[in-house]
Amino acid sequence: MSIRPIPSDNIPETSFEDIETTFNGLDRFTVANKQSSPLSNGLAPPSTASSESTTFSNSKKVYSTHTESEDADDDEHFLSDFEEFQGKDYDNVFKTHFVEPSSAEPVDFSGNEENQVAEEKYRGLSQHFKNLNLDNRQLKGVPFRRSKALKQPKSMMDLQNESKPTQRSRRIQQLSNSRSASNLRIGSRLGSNEINYKKSMPTLSKYNAIREEEEDEDYLKEFEDDFQFEKSLLQPQFLNDQESASPPLKLSPTQYNIRNDDLLLTPQLHKRHSEWNTAGQLELFKERRKSAKGSRSSPSRTNITASHRLKTIKQEIDHNTPMKKGKMTYDPETLQWRGNEQALSKFCDIDLPDKKAIVITGKGRPLSSTSKSKKSKPSDMRAGSQQSGKIVGKMMFDQENLRWIRIGGEKEDPFSSVPDYISSLSSTDTLSKRKSALKRSHSQLLPSRDSFSSRLNSSATTRYHSLGAFAGNTEPTFNIDSKLLERFYHEENKWNRTVGGWFILGDAESESYIDEQKLPDHKNQSYMYEIRNMVISSARN
Amino acid sequence: MSSIEKFLAQQPLIVHSALAQLRYLVLSEGIPASSDKTVGRLRCNVWSVLARCSMDSATSDYVLLVRRGPPPSPVYSKIKNDTFRTLNTDARFVARVSEDAITRCLCAFSWAVLDAGDQDSNLSTYVQGMNVLVAPLLYTCPSEPMAFRLFRTLCQGHIPTYLDSSLTGVHNGAKLLDICVKIVDPKLSNFLADNLLTAEIYGIPSILTLSSCTRPLDQVCKLWDFMFAYGFHMNILFIVAQLVIIRVQIMNSRSPMNLLRQFPEFDAEEVIRLGVGFVAKIPSKFYDLLVRHLVDPDLVIE
Numbered sequence: 097m098s099i100r101p102i103p104s105d106n107i108p109e110t111s112f113e114d115i116e117t118t119f120n121g122l123d124r125f126t127v128a129n130k131q132s133s134p135l136s137n138g139l140a141p142p143s144t145a146s147s148e149s150t151t152f153s154n155s156k157k158v159y160s161t162h163t164e165s166e167d168a169d170d171d172e173h174f175l176s177d178f179e180e181f182q183g184k185d186y187d188n189v190f191k192t193h194f195v196e197p198s199s200a201e202p203v204d205f206s207g208n209e210e211n212q213v214a215e216e217k218y219r220g221l222s223q224h225f226k227n228l229n230l231d232n233r234q235l236k237g238v239p240f241r242r243s244k245a246l247k248q249p250k251s252m253m254d255l256q257n258e259s260k261p262t263q264r265s266r267r268i269q270q271l272s273n274s275r276s277a278s279n280l281r282i283g284s285r286l287g288s289n290e291i292n293y294k295k296s297m298p299t300l301s302k303y304n305a306i307r308e309e310e311e312d313e314d315y316l317k318e319f320e321d322d323f324q325f326e327k328s329l330l331q332p333q334f335l336n337d338q339e340s341a342s343p344p345l346k347l348s349p350t351q352y353n354i355r356n357d358d359l360l361l362t363p364q365l366h367k368r369h370s371e372w373n374t375a376g377q378l379e380l381f382k383e384r385r386k387s388a389k390g391s392r393s394s395p396s397r398t399n400i401t402a403s404h405r406l407k408t409i410k411q412e413i414d415h416n417t418p419m420k421k422g423k424m425t426y427d428p429e430t431l432q433w434r435g436n437e438q439a440l441s442k443f444c445d446i447d448l449p450d451k452k453a454i455v456i457t458g459k460g461r462p463l464s465s466t467s468k469s470k471k472s473k474p475s476d477m478r479a480g481s482q483q484s485g486k487i488v489g490k491m492m493f494d495q496e497n498l499r500w501i502r503i504g505g506e507k508e509d510p511f512s513s514v515p516d517y518i519s520s521l522s523s524t525d526t527l528s529k530r531k532s533a534l535k536r537s538h539s540q541l542l543p544s545r546d547s548f549s550s551r552l553n554s555s556a557t558t559r560y561h562s563l564g565a566f567a568g569n570t571e572p573t574f575n576i577d578s579k580l581l582e583r584f585y586h587e588e589n590k591w592n593r594t595v596g597g598w599f600i601l602g603d604a605e606s607e608s609y610i611d612e613q614k615l616p617d618h619k620n621q622s623y624m625y626e627i628r629n630m631v632i633s634s635a636r637n
Numbered sequence: 638m639s640s641i642e643k644f645l646a647q648q649p650l651i652v653h654s655a656l657a658q659l660r661y662l663v664l665s666e667g668i669p670a671s672s673d674k675t676v677g678r679l680r681c682n683v684w685s686v687l688a689r690c691s692m693d694s695a696t697s698d699y700v701l702l703v704r705r706g707p708p709p710s711p712v713y714s715k716i717k718n719d720t721f722r723t724l725n726t727d728a729r730f731v732a733r734v735s736e737d738a739i740t741r742c743l744c745a746f747s748w749a750v751l752d753a754g755d756q757d758s759n760l761s762t763y764v765q766g767m768n769v770l771v772a773p774l775l776y777t778c779p780s781e782p783m784a785f786r787l788f789r790t791l792c793q794g795h796i797p798t799y800l801d802s803s804l805t806g807v808h809n810g811a812k813l814l815d816i817c818v819k820i821v822d823p824k825l826s827n828f829l830a831d832n833l834l835t836a837e838i839y840g841i842p843s844i845l846t847l848s849s850c851t852r853p854l855d856q857v858c859k860l861w862d863f864m865f866a867y868g869f870h871m872n873i874l875f876i877v878a879q880l881v882i883i884r885v886q887i888m889n890s891r892s893p894m895n896l897l898r899q900f901p902e903f904d905a906e907e908v909i910r911l912g913v914g915f916v917a918k919i920p921s922k923f924y925d926l927l928v929r930h931l932v933d934p935d936l937v938i939e
Contacts, residue, residue, distance in 0.1 A: 581700065591783065
């Protein structure tokens with residue numbers, strides 16, 4: 097098992113992405129060492145201080161300590177790894193991971209004493225997996241973790257889940273994340289698709305050239321061990337979330353690109369890693385953009401320097417790595433995300449002009465003629481809505497016509513006589529009127545049955561105008577903002593405090609005074625003579 | 638605190654006599670100069686008290702009218718045609734009064750006239766010159782609703798004949814201006830008559846806008862102080878005074894109309910002093926006409 101020095105040789109000359117790859121390998125073997133012989137593991141000393149190890153030390157001590165040596169991060173890794181397996185074609189997965197190893201040479205556990213324990217485990221487990229494999233061929237799509245046979249090895253991991261609720265929640269969060277760089281690294285530990293991909297690359301590196309079959313066996317064993325972890329770990333977490341929310345996602349192998357993975361997964365196992373260096377094999381790693389880089393596919397590529405090769409690997413990973421985010425999967429071949437076809441179909445309908453839009457995007461798009469033809473009778477709507485739609489109380493949402501209808505269906509549509517404002521609008525009205533209509537909420541848009549002339553007097557139109565003078569007032573000149581209004585009132589109050597007293601008595605007194613004096617003008621213009629009186633009286637003096 | 642402020646601050650026992658005292662204070666002391674805002678507020682208070690214009694619920698009334706938006710299109714287009722050039726060469730006015738404010742005020746006035754119908758008077762919804770007439774009010778009053786209320790009081794209560802459909806009062810005012818010039822300064826009157834310059838030709842803007850078309854606006858406000866106190870008929874005599882002040886230039890000018898098209902900047906105190914001095918020269922008969930021409934649409938002046 098002279099594994100460790102090899103990947104460490106690769107580390108210094110690798111790019112960012114490649115460091116991950118090599119470390120994945122490193123991690124993998126580190127974990128393997130931990131599980132098979134914790135004492136010999138020089139890289140990551142297992143933590144013996146964990147309280148959980150003592151709890152479970154009675155049954156399967158070796159196993160449990162391994163589990164504990166996985167810290168919280170490792171648990172998360174496991175979980176995210178197994179997310180990869182969810183909803184995939186399990187036949188392929190099992191073929192990849194279990195069938196081939198079982199047909200390979202039996203594992204040699206002759207190393208040290210502790211390995212003997214692991215050897216027993218391994219045998220038992222491989223038997224398990226064989227049975228499981230057969231079972232799963234019939235139970236396609238059913239997560240294998242549910243099978244009772246696999247529940248057997250459940251150990252502290254179950255308890256761990258219970259005792260670490262916070263960790264679990266963290267894991268779930270992480271699962272929903274997209275495949276970041278760290279995720280890639282994590283996933284590689286268990287030999288999931290990405291990792292295998294990277295693993296396949298070692299044919300180009302010296303790392304693989306040194307490899308021996310024994311190491312492959314070891315790799316297998318460790319892989320299975322990891323797999324056991326996952327099973328017990330994942331069972332309580334994912335089954336709840338995924339199955340309650342929606343049926344497990346079935347992805348075809350083409351979507352997942354497993355065919356490629358199969359070839360490239362673990363070349364070491366096939367004793368023909370030399371073949372991988374052929375030009376034809378390298379074609380698999382070629383980037384798809386042929387126009388610019390077609391020349392690179394020439395056989396001379398085998399002579400490219402290490403750094404160039406690494407670059408190629410990186411590109412290959414970028415372009416061929418199937419990604420998964422939540423229920424969505426990325427298909428690198430079609431460059432599309434899949435998994436939400438149902439949700440998307442709704443929008444496809446909307447894009448068609450004969451459907452009513454949830455969101456009206458194009459202002460200039462003619463809606464009128466087609467919307468009329470599409471409109472269905474109330475009875476049709478009821479019939480259609482019974483298949484699908486939300487129900488709240490006695491009301492049900494009519495998906496097709498995007499409105500709420502009564503479930504019993506005995507009531508007439510109260511809006512049947514009300515015209516559809518928007519549909520006829522787009523055909524006959526001016527742009528400005530259309531704009532004003534669009535300002536209204538969607539609920540105000542009602543089916544149209546009337547002509548344009550009657551629509552002008554319809555309740556929809558009048559209701560719009562009755563929204564207030566503000567609504568029709570588009571000129572900013574006549575919009576007095578609250579700040580200005582506040583100032584107006586402030587000044588008026590100030591005026592009232594200062595000179596309001598001059599108006600309490602009103603003008604009655606002065607008018608009666610004028611009447612008494614028989615002043616020349618009945619319109620209270622006596623004051624206009626005051627100046628004349630003053631001037632004349634002063635002139636006399 | 639000036640004496641006018643103090644006087645305004647106390648509630649009058651007898652409004653009629655208190656108003657007479659206030660007029661005298663305005664005539665004798667004038668409204669003291671201070672910061673624009675303070676003097677504006679004080680001046681607005683004085684004007685509103687003198688004009689018997691209560692600002693009670695001025696804001697709510699104004700906002701209701703403004704919310705109705707622009708008046709019917711012919712009126713609104715006339716308004717918009719004038720608002721942007723209202724005293725647009727007066728930097729201080731432009732800085733203090735926005736075109737929107739002028740538009741709002743004039744539109745609100747036209748709505749108010751439309752609402753009143755033909756009951757009271759023959760007020761026009763809008764005539765050219767109203768924009769200039771409202772300018773000193775917007776310039777002075779601390780808020781638009783108060784300016785609007787004062788504007789409405791001024792138009793409906795003080796110079797209703799000036800703003801009827803045929804501008805009856807303005808044309809009568811022009812005739813009275815010719816008469817007053819003839820009485821006050823016969824030589825100048827003859828000169829103008831020789832040049833065929835009647836008040837109809839040169840005096841209409843000053844008459845219609847109560848001299849607010851003449852710069853500077855601050856002096857216009859002082860002139861208005863006096864006119865709010867003693868009557869806007871005095872505007873005719875103030876125009877005479879402005880003519881008399883530049884009479885030498887007019888009579889020496891080869892084209893006197895150029896001088897009269899836009900009166901030169903004036904000093905309000907000088908104009909008021911002269912104008913008040915002319916009162917004694919105006920016969921009682923013509924003084925009556927001066928008073929009546931503002932409000933009597935049936936007045937015929939020969």
